[in-house]
Amino acid sequence: MQTVKKVKPVTPPYPFDAYSKIISPLSAEDGGGFMISFPDLPGCISDGETEEEALENGKDAFMSWVAARADLGKPIPEPSARPSDFVAADASGRLLARLPKYLHSRLTQRAQREGVSVNSLVLAFIAAGLGQS
Secondary structure (H helix, E strand, O other): OOOOOOOOOOOOOOOHHHOOOEEEEOOHHHOOOEEEEOOOOOOOEEEEOOHHHHHHHHHHHHHHHHHHHHHOOOOOOOOOOOHHHHOOOOOOOOOOOOOOHHHHHHHHHHHHHHOOOHHHHHHHHHHHHOOOO
16 A cells, blocks of 8 residues: 655745746657756656646646655755846847858758747757756
């Protein structure tokens, strides 16, 4: 007979939005959709059919992960980087870039293979290049 321990919800010491998140496409062999992970929270992962669903499911995983850590008496890691740490006063979040046609074509083909938009793919590459993956 299995024993299931009910863990009480807790209020996280840091909000969900304070933590870096990585959303990446899952291969067809892995069931497709998207996976979300949190570099500061080892083992805290979830998935979803869409990026939005992965993010919503990630919130549930985050709350469960925090509650389980608290129940075990383990500390909740502080976010290593907060978005506000990187936002310059004049940063709008908008970036326009001209690309050589061959590069745009390769990005489009890769995005189609992975089932994501070119914008999502480029953002994933930028995040990986900046050490957020």
